[in-house]
Every structure is written in C-alpha cells, then in structure tokens.
Amino acid sequence: MMRSIVVAGIAALLAMPAAGAAELPSYPLVSTAGKAQAWLPPDQGELQFETGAQHTSAEAASAALGELSTTIATLLAQHGVADADVDSAELAKKTVGLSKPAADGATSAYVLTRHYRVQVRELARWPALVAALLATEHVDSLGVSFDRSDSEQLNRDLLRQAADDARANGTALARSFGRKLGPAMAITRGPLDKLSAPFIAQAAGGETLPRAPAMANYAVPPSIPFAQSVTAIFRLQ
Numbered sequence: 001m002m003r004s005i006v007v008a009g010i011a012a013l014l015a016m017p018a019a020g021a022a023e024l025p026s027y028p029l030v031s032t033a034g035k036a037q038a039w040l041p042p043d044q045g046e047l048q049f050e051t052g053a054q055h056t057s058a059e060a061a062s063a064a065l066g067e068l069s070t071t072i073a074t075l076l077a078q079h080g081v082a083d084a085d086v087d088s089a090e091l092a093k094k095t096v097g098l099s100k101p102a103a104d105g106a107t108s109a110y111v112l113t114r115h116y117r118v119q120v121r122e123l124a125r126w127p128a129l130v131a132a133l134l135a136t137e138h139v140d141s142l143g144v145s146f147d148r149s150d151s152e153q154l155n156r157d158l159l160r161q162a163a164d165d166a167r168a169n170g171t172a173l174a175r176s177f178g179r180k181l182g183p184a185m186a187i188t189r190g191p192l193d194k195l196s197a198p199f200i201a202q203a204a205g206g207e208t209l210p211r212a213p214a215m216a217n218y219a220v221p222p223s224i225p226f227a228q229s230v231t232a233i234f235r236l237q
Contacts, residue, residue, distance in 0.1 A: 028236040029185065030174055034166025036158040037227035042146035042220065045120045049133065049142040050091060052113040056098075056106035065112045068138055075136065076118060079129040085119035121149075123220050130218045144218050151226065158228040159189075166230045174236055182235035189230060 051072060053064035069088070076086055091113045101107050120126055133139050148154060167181070174181045 028179070029233050030170055030179075030181070030236050031231060031233045032166050032170035032173060033229060033231045034162045034164065034169060035227065035229040036161035036165060037225060038154070038158065039223040039225050040148060040154070041222060042224050043123060043148050045123060045126055045144060045146045045220065047116070047118040047120060047130070047133070047142065047144055049116050049118075050113050050140050051116070051138050052111060052140070053138065054096075054109050054111045056102050056104055056109045058110045061110040061112050065114060069114060071136065072116065072139075075132050076129075079132065080122055080125045081118060081120060081129070085121065087117040088114055091115040126220050134218075142218070146221060146224050148224075148226075154226055155228060158226060159230065162228045162230040163187075163232070166232045167234075170232065170234050174234075177236075180237040182237040184232045185235050186233040187230065188232075189228070 051065070051068050053061045053068060055061035055064060072088075073083075073086070077083075093110070093112050095108045096111050097108050098106070102109070120129065130142075130144075133142060171181045
C-alpha cells in the first residue's frame with residue numbers, strides 16, 4: 001500500500017478513501033494551510049432597519065407609511081445620504097386581529113412594513129444619523145455593519161499572502177521529512193473539506209475567521225477584521 005503524508009492545520013494523516021471511492025494518486029502528497037489577516041479602520045457603513053404603519057383602513061395604513069417614508073427620506077438627505085445609496089422595498093402587507101374592537105368597530109387592522117438598506121459613505125456623519133433614526137418613531141430592528149471601500153483589493157492582497165504562507169509552511173514541513181515541495185496539485189480557499197476525493201477524505205470543522213468585538217451600541221468601531229485562508233495540496237519530491 002502506498003504511503004502518503006498530509007497535514008491539515010498542523011498535521012494529520014491522509015485517509016484512504018472508502019470502498020468504491022476513487023483511488024489516491026500513486027505519489028506522496030502534503031497538504032498545508034496558510035492564512036493572512038488584518039484589522040483596519042472602516043471608511044463606510046451600512047444601516048438596515050424597518051418602518052411600519054397599522055390602521056383598520058388599508059388606505060389609511062398606506063398613507064401613514066407613505067408619510068413615514070417621506071420623513072425617512074428627508075432625514076437621510078439631511079445627513080448627506082444620496083438617493084442612490086438608499087434601497088427600500090415593501091416588506092409585508094398583512095392583517096392582524098385586534099385585542100379589542102377599534103373605535104369604528106373593526107376587529108382587525110392592516111399592517112404594512114418597509115425595509116431599508118442604507119449605505120453611509122461618510123462615517124463622520126454616522127453618529128448624528130444613527131441618533132436621528134433612533135429618535136424617529138416607528139423605526140425598528142436597526143442593524144449596522146461596516147466595511148472599507150478598498151475591501152476587494154485588500155482581500156486579493158490577503159489571498160496572495162495566505163497562498164505564500166501555505167507554500168512556506170509546506171516547504172518547511174517537507175524539509176522536516178527530508179523531502180522537497182513539488183507543484184501544487186489542488187488549491188482551495190478555507191479548510192480541506194472543500195476538496196473532494198481522490199485527493200482527500202472529508203474532515204469536519206474548519207478555520208474560524210476573526211470577528212469584530214460585539215458592540216454594545218451603534219458606534220463606529222476603531223477597526224474591523226479582514227482575513228483569507230488557503231489550503232493547498234502539493235506533490236512531494
């Protein structure tokens with residue numbers, strides 16, 4: 001039986017495939033992981049929230065939601081948010097039963113809700129904008145997230161660094177067994193379970209990427225994480 005070496009994370013033996021699976025290549029392999037990460041200050045943010053209106057008359061509920069939408073649009077414009085950075089859509093329209101009859105005798109009401117997704121490109125305006133939204137009636141489920149305008153290039157750079165790290169780890173590991181690192185036979189982002197037979201049997205789990213600390217409020221964090229990981233299977237020489 002051929003002998004193969006594989007390391008996932010630190011080191012693990014490459015499992016033989018189950019009966020009926022494709023056979024492994026007839027040469028030794030080594031698998032290594034590489035990663036790269038950075039914490040950088042964000043330069044843009046995103047707000048998601050919902051607004052709603054309820055009335056026993058569908059027309060009245062729709063009019064109330066329209067007025068609220070106008071109020072939200074004015075508020076966003078006053079805080080420097082361009083119309084192109086606002087995405088809104090009616091989320092739901094339904095009827096609900098009332099715990100007691102309304103003044104007009106109705107036992108049910110119409111509920112209309114609208115979902116907003118707002119890009120904020122000037123974080124200097126963020127605190128005042130969030131404060132204004134929180135002070136506005138019928139604004140609910142406010143969620144925030146942050147990013148960088150150069151995130152695509154940043155992630156490409158981190159991916160290259162992660163690939164270099166994987167190759168360096170593979171070179172060091174091969175040398176420790178008196179071998180040389182050959183060409184890459186398979187490459188994937190993340191853990192080895194992204195690869196299928198005949199290269200490697202699936203393994204549970206994977207690398208956990210860093211997360212920003214939980215925020216107790218809606219303040220702009222000093223930094224946010226970016227990370228890339230690569231797993232590559234190399235042929236040993």
